[in-house]
Amino acid sequence: MSTELLWCEDCGKSLQGDCKLHGPLIRVKDRVIPSRARLTLPHYLTLRLLEMRAGNHQVLGVFAKKPIQKRTQFGPYVGNLSLNASQCQDGKLVFQVLKDGKRYFLNAPDEEFGNWMMFVQPARNEKEQTLVAHQYQGEVFFTTVKNIDPHTELKFWYAAEYLKFMEISTVVIKEESDLCVSPPPLATLQS
Template sequence: MLCDDVTSETCTTSDSVDYQNPVKKEEPEDEGYLCGGTSSPVGLIITVDQQTGEFQRKLVKEEEPENDEFLYCEDCRSYFTNKCEVHGPALFIFDTPVPMGIADRAIQTLPLGLEVGKSDIPDAGLGVFNKGETIPVGAHFGPCEGDLVDREEAMNSGYSWVISKSSQCDEYIDAKREMHSNWMRYVNCACNDKEQNLVAFQYRGGIFYRCCQPIKTGQELLMWYEDDYGKDLGLAFDNLWKRKCSSNG
């Protein structure tokens, strides 16, 4: 994990996350007025002393918004938290449970109906194919699993993702080792965003894939990434994405 030594804040990683039961955020207490734009790290709170009636000013650091608390409805073209008001809760297709440390663990975690075979992309090696019923738009896979590594190791792997923890702290996960990763390591990047049928995005501290086009029987799963995810991570993500695409040959 890479943290720039800018503030005294630290990042912690939870071993398990309940992706099905979103936690409602606490509303801020109405203690005064917050002045300053959302892009500024510092705001000004103005309060009134109850005894003297005088105004008091205090500079405070604004909290970063938790953008990865939201899911996206492909039909409504809008974001939601607990469930879409029109289409209900999001569909999650979970991995086959397999203990860590098994040599071919990644392949064994494939959900029912998916298979690993030779990719349709020239020189890309293996890929993931749908051998079951059509996967509907809006289905979710994930999270990606792998080893937590430092930035340097992540940049030298075609199986890495960067996860934003705060403005000064990122985490890197590498799915290179099959015994510590899942089947998502085999999903290839689309040659362009028009060929994609999966969207990679960050959700609750993990990387998930969302189905953005129906994936019919025999089709290969090909992913691109959500614009906001790539934009927020800047150069680190750009380098990792180029590495992923070069792994396709």
């Protein structure tokens, strides 16, 4: 049996291409549905394209569609837990959590298994930070640090105690008189 042949039920045989006697098949494709991560996005948030990278890779950000109050908590962050940081090295942000007395690495593998929180970008400075990432009962949550206006991008940075837990020292950069921090490199997480 060849996988390169089409079946014609009217002729009762497999054919190379469309049937010359009965014509082409009417092909119906599946409807495209959003990924799990996109489906979990709360109704008052939206995704926007931030940039296109090589290989048609989209970098998305999460934006408010309506005002969001300070102290609003989102989560938990959904991803894969691993005891080994090297299993998480796919260029995506990795969090650490303490669960059942063990330190795990948490990352969002892809849109089919993660939730919308995987699209939230890290803040580059205090001014653009709208969320703080923190651990609670072995899971990671984001909580707003100020009131957020519509059309504002949600960006996070780590709570001070969470940074200590992850044993990360922040990188400080001066940029246009703002104090900037960058996400911890994965190499730091492996130590």
